Amino acid sequence: MEKRKQSYFRPDPRTWLLLCLLGIASILLVHSEIGGLCLFLGCLLIHLLTGKANKILPYMLYYLVFYGIGWAGVRLLDSNVAFSVSSMLSSIGIVGRKILIPLSFATALAGEATGSLMAALQAMRFPKAVGIAASVVLRFFPTISGEYRAIRSSQRFRGIGVGVVHTLTHLPSTVEYILIPLILRTTKVAEELSASMTVRGVRFSGETISYRPIHFSWKDGALCIFMTVIAGAVFVLEKGGVL
Template sequence: MTDVPVGRSGPRAGLRLDPRAKLYLLLLANLLLFFHVDTRGEAIMVALFLLPLFAAGRWRNGLRLAVLYFALLGLGLWSDAVTLDGAGGGSGGSLISMMDGGANVGDGTAAAWATVGHVAGLLSVGIRMMMPCLITGAYAFTTTSISEFVCAMRRMRVPEMIVIPCMVVIRFFPTIAHDYRQIRNAMALRGIAAGRFALVRHPVQSLEFIIVPLLMNATFVSRDLSVAALTKGLGIAGEHTCMTVIRMRWFDWATMAVCTAPMALAIGGVL
């Protein structure tokens, strides 16, 4: 058997990290959320997390995630500016004071903008803090095959009782997405909730014709995937072999080190 590196799966596949390096980046993203790193360190980390996504050839997904993150970042900065201006101008910049009847509000327009700034800030910060996890998760699960993931988990000596459920979960979401597209096509064929924003205009129909069939089908999908995994012999005791060859290379270690440095500096108060 010829050892084919996992970094490339075709002439245009792009540069891909080892699955263990991808899991490490996902761990860093969760630690970034846990330690609540400041905005500067978070932006640097997000930029570093986006680079492997672009290097793997996922330009469309990378650009979408980058635009979404920096839009949320800009919205949060605008919210801070509006809130500080409202508080400094004596127009009730505090959201609690505005909910208290507006007794100390001198300018209604400034108070309204401050309220909008508070709400926008809450939404932008809440979603933005989840973006590093979404970026690393999207990179890990869209560029890693099932065999590569199983091989990486076994290299890390992960028990089979964890490997099999993880494999089922990875295959579960693409199957559910396929079922969703089939349901939407069937609805469009019958003229039910047709159009791009039809689900927003008709929420009751969305609940009846989409969510209910998906929930009912999810049980059967998870059962079939579990049976398929056990049929392939993943539950057999003993040492397993894998046809997929993975190995850590220099750019895997370099990526892990470069992505770790900003978070360590931010936690230490240097950055």
């Protein structure tokens, strides 16, 4: 059977890295609520163009959740509730909405194959140790997340932490039952990642080869320019008092 041709553009790993850096710079420069929303919509459009439409709805839900948390913090501040609680909630809402932009690009970068990521970083003239460290870090957190879900599933099967009420009423013991196996699994996962990277030739001093061609095309450049234009336009409009 003939392999179906991809109908979407798959960016180079370096594109996701540059977009992540541009996202960090943009959220540091833009401070208005409307400006942050424009950056977030531009981020969603990039994911749509790169065939990651399935990620758009979850990111929108996260954005609404953080918006609700920030709104609750502001309402509590107006109601003369404890300043520490209201300011904490509003800060979580604001920072959470902003951090979604570079975090979404970092997540896409983490989804790249290890060989492609290391070859791309080596093409950028980074030392090989940097590529190894970045690959391990990007693989570590998703793996730990999977281990956490496995632990929670095992707990629910044994009747531990079933339901919100049960979890809250037995919070210290539930946290203990999560942390102890998670810490033990963290050590095991670190050893497995180290062995996996060794098998993939990280100790080899030569050039890293990727089965997927590493090529920074004009489409990659267009995505970076698009994000730069959006961030620059929002920054100029904000400074001009329009936003």
